[in-house]
Amino acid sequence: MTETPRYHPGFGNHVSTEAVPGALPIGRNSPQHVPFGLYTEQLSGTAFTAPRHENRRTWLYRLRPTAQHHAFTRYDGAPNLRAAPFDTPPSPNRMRWDPLPWPDAATDWLDGLVTYGGNGSVAEQTGVAIHLYAATADMDRAFFSADGELLIVPQKGALTIDTEMGRLDVAPLQIAVIPRGVRFRVRLDNNGRARGYVCENYGAPFRLPDLGPIGANGLANPRDFETPAAWFEDRDEPCTIIQKFQGALWQTTLDHSPFDVVAWHGNLAPYRYDLTRFNAINTVSFDHSDPSIFTVLTSPSDTPGTANCDFVIFPPRWMVAEGTFRPPWFHRNVMSEFMGLIVGAYDAKEGGGFVPGGASLHNQMNGHGPDQTSYEKAVTSDLKPVKIDGAMAFMFETRHVVRTTAWAQTSPTMQLDYDDVWRGFPKATLPR
Numbered sequence: 001m002t003e004t005p006r007y008h009p010g011f012g013n014h015v016s017t018e019a020v021p022g023a024l025p026i027g028r029n030s031p032q033h034v035p036f037g038l039y040t041e042q043l044s045g046t047a048f049t050a051p052r053h054e055n056r057r058t059w060l061y062r063l064r065p066t067a068q069h070h071a072f073t074r075y076d077g078a079p080n081l082r083a084a085p086f087d088t089p090p091s092p093n094r095m096r097w098d099p100l101p102w103p104d105a106a107t108d109w110l111d112g113l114v115t116y117g118g119n120g121s122v123a124e125q126t127g128v129a130i131h132l133y134a135a136t137a138d139m140d141r142a143f144f145s146a147d148g149e150l151l152i153v154p155q156k157g158a159l160t161i162d163t164e165m166g167r168l169d170v171a172p173l174q175i176a177v178i179p180r181g182v183r184f185r186v187r188l189d190n191n192g193r194a195r196g197y198v199c200e201n202y203g204a205p206f207r208l209p210d211l212g213p214i215g216a217n218g219l220a221n222p223r224d225f226e227t228p229a230a231w232f233e234d235r236d237e238p239c240t241i242i243q244k245f246q247g248a249l250w251q252t253t254l255d256h257s258p259f260d261v262v263a264w265h266g267n268l269a270p271y272r273y274d275l276t277r278f279n280a281i282n283t284v285s286f287d288h289s290d291p292s293i294f295t296v297l298t299s300p301s302d303t304p305g306t307a308n309c310d311f312v313i314f315p316p317r318w319m320v321a322e323g324t325f326r327p328p329w330f331h332r333n334v335m336s337e338f339m340g341l342i343v344g345a346y347d348a349k350e351g352g353g354f355v356p357g358g359a360s361l362h363n364q365m366n367g368h369g370p371d372q373t374s375y376e377k378a379v380t381s382d383l384k385p386v387k388i389d390g391a392m393a394f395m396f397e398t399r400h401v402v403r404t405t406a407w408a409q410t411s412p413t414m415q416l417d418y419d420d421v422w423r424g425f426p427k428a429t430l431p432r
């Protein structure tokens, strides 16, 4: 349990990994004669016939078949977890929240999930759900989402994520992605406290964005992604397994650990990425690039260039542009923007209010941009090269409007005075 996880580097690689030497079948007799009598199972992350460059599947070799379980029954926990379609009326209003408070009672990662909003439909496999979590206890059970892939962004407290394919240590400034259907449990560091953000992606799996004229290098480089080496538990003790299926939670109890995959090979697997390794590209002449220049991962939709969801970061970087308003200008966007802050201060909100662990939402076509403090600084500052350092904000940017949940709309963490951020700007003066 305590050994340090091992990893295979690279994004989307076909990995072959075994926790016991000789467990991986090789060659023409292997489909019938699997070493040690292990059970073979294919996990498909795309349709069988998806084009090769999009096809994701993994072969698992395990102590027992996954199919060996009793019927699932409904689970009533995770009281603030919701799924699309969201039935709350959509709001055009800009919203901002303080960080999630720590729960009073011991709460594990699953029960500590709180859905702020989302879009699309689990049935149609489009859109996202956006959750935050505040957890104070280790999971002693396993979970998987049949509805979507989970992009986990820790903000406070490192996580150890035990999955069927291996274990991931994920600290703040790192992210983890757990594919749809993969079973996992979350254990906590930081004296048993962890807080962060989750994008549950119902659409196409996240992938690296195309780089176009940037060329073959830059942004998130494939070699910096890490997939766990095979790891398993040989434990014949009861273990509850909970799944999220079409928005509802279901549970059953196995008489053994679900983490019993001794070896696997394929390209459908959890992975982690260190955001500090992001190679930021930006202007060296003038003006402000669109934030898409900082895309780490994208879930494409059926419309080219219009993402189901982009995961974008605002990493430490030099600002050198001449004659330029360096923070983001005021803007209105056909996409909807949900932002979080892992550490530091975001350069368009230097007036306070957007704090680490907090969140904001700017829905489709509604104006937003710098607060007055950031504006005054940006139009008066001496434009020497400046390094934005010690900060890491991020955005889940999605083509569909985000409908917030009743919890998010009525939570005491919602800042009811957020509109005031833009109230004091004086009228421009025309020549007379």
Ligand SMILES: [Fe+2]
Residues within 6 Å of the ligand: 331, 333, 337, 362, 368
């Ligand atoms: Fe924006």
